[in-house]
Amino acid sequence: MYSQEERCDVVSTAKSESRTPKRGPVEVTSAHEVARNPGMPLDLSVVQAVRVNKSAAERRVASLPGRRSIKADAQAAWLLNAVTCIDLTTLNGDDTQGRVKRLCAKAITPVRPDILAALGMADRRITTGAVCVYHRFVACAVEALEGTGIPVAAVSTGFPAGLTPHELKLKEIEASVADGASEIDIVITREHVLTGDWQALYDEMRDFREACGDAHVKAILATGDLKTLRNVARASMVCMMAGADFIKTSTGKEAQNATLLVTLVMLRMIRLYQSMTGFKVGYKPAGGISKAKDILVYQSLMKEELGRDWLRPNLFRIGASSLLADIERQLEHHVDGAYSAVKRHPIG
Numbered sequence: 001m002y003s004q005e006e007r008c009d010v011v012s013t014a015k016s017e018s019r020t021p022k023r024g025p026v027e028v029t030s031a032h033e034v035a036r037n038p039g040m041p042l043d044l045s046v047v048q049a050v051r052v053n054k055s056a057a058e059r060r061v062a063s064l065p066g067r068r069s070i071k072a073d074a075q076a077a078w079l080l081n082a083v084t085c086i087d088l089t090t091l092n093g094d095d096t097q098g099r100v101k102r103l104c105a106k107a108i109t110p111v112r113p114d115i116l117a118a119l120g121m122a123d124r125r126i127t128t129g130a131v132c133v134y135h136r137f138v139a140c141a142v143e144a145l146e147g148t149g150i151p152v153a154a155v156s157t158g159f160p161a162g163l164t165p166h167e168l169k170l171k172e173i174e175a176s177v178a179d180g181a182s183e184i185d186i187v188i189t190r191e192h193v194l195t196g197d198w199q200a201l202y203d204e205m206r207d208f209r210e211a212c213g214d215a216h217v218k219a220i221l222a223t224g225d226l227k228t229l230r231n232v233a234r235a236s237m238v239c240m241m242a243g244a245d246f247i248k249t250s251t252g253k254e255a256q257n258a259t260l261l262v263t264l265v266m267l268r269m270i271r272l273y274q275s276m277t278g279f280k281v282g283y284k285p286a287g288g289i290s291k292a293k294d295i296l297v298y299q300s301l302m303k304e305e306l307g308r309d310w311l312r313p314n315l316f317r318i319g320a321s322s323l324l325a326d327i328e329r330q331l332e333h334h335v336d337g338a339y340s341a342v343k344r345h346p347i348g
């Protein structure tokens with residue numbers, strides 16, 4: 001177990017614990033089964049009071065892979081759970097409708113039926129959490145997934161750099177919603193964070209949330225661009241105050257994408273925000289997560305930091321293009337005791 005010092009000192013704020021809870025009206029959407037975070041007024045005193053104890057965070061994270069191992073018997077269940085939380089993603093310049101349709105077919109049947117049967121899960125409907133594409137392919141994905149209940153997520157607001165004009169960003173969101181996207185993954189303007197302009201970050205996030213309407217909004221922080229863990233923590237808090245349904249690490253295009261260190265910091269901010277407002281905000285690590293063993297560690301961390309509620313797709317998503325292939329391979333190994341070639345588990 002981690003020490004009390006590690007538990008308390010990773011993220012601190014002078015004011016947060018004593019704040020009166022602020023609750024807004026509760027919105028419940030049947031598709032996502034979670035009370036939406038309505039946001040709250042920007043409170044700069046909270047944002048500026050946030051500190052990150054980097055060495056405590058590093059110590060906590062360094063000890064994770066070794067001691068958080070999940071027993072072999074339970075691993076298959078944890079891996080299947082991870083499958084249900086994957087935003088199965090293709091975000092490439094050479095994407096085509098054909099690739100998106102194949103990705104959607106994989107999202108509907110992410111694990112081979114014979115493997116599921118051998119795991120005693122033949123009667124369970126296992127799908128990925130969502131399919132995530134550029135706006136151009138939203139309509140195609142919506143059609144391919146019709147009747148399955150699998151949501152389509154669109155990356156938006158000038159993804160990945162987020163430097164298109166603000167009005168165009170809002171129109172892009174509206175166009176994706178009109179095409180049927182029920183989740184919008186927006187990118188923030190990193191400059192607002194790097195210059196400490198929290199009001200500007202709050203305002204743009206508020207506008208994005210409003211443009212999304214009933215579609216859930218995931219705020220991509222592009223943590224690899226934010227320079228410090230303190231910036232990651234503060235940007236997380238501002239985006240949640242502005243009404244983000246999820247906070248997400250990365251576009252997958254930064255030099256550094258999802259890590260356990262930024263995950264720990266962002267999870268602590270989600271916990272803090274819940275203690276302030278009562279609202280649960282989801283978390284999405286994205287980019288560079290391709291190994292089944294790594295996602296076991298992420299899930300352990302989610303459970304320890306936030307509890308079991310955050311292991312379900314309404315509060316946990318994994319942005320990944322190739323993770324599913326490795327998970328399916330590991331599940332096959334669990335069943336057969338042998339590894340098959342990666343090419344036997346094609347994605348998209």
Ligand SMILES: O=C[C@H](O)COP(=O)(O)O
Nearest residue numbers: 252286287288319320321
């Ligand atoms: O949001 C999802 C990421 O762009 C996927 O990144 P990845 O290709 O490294 O798995």
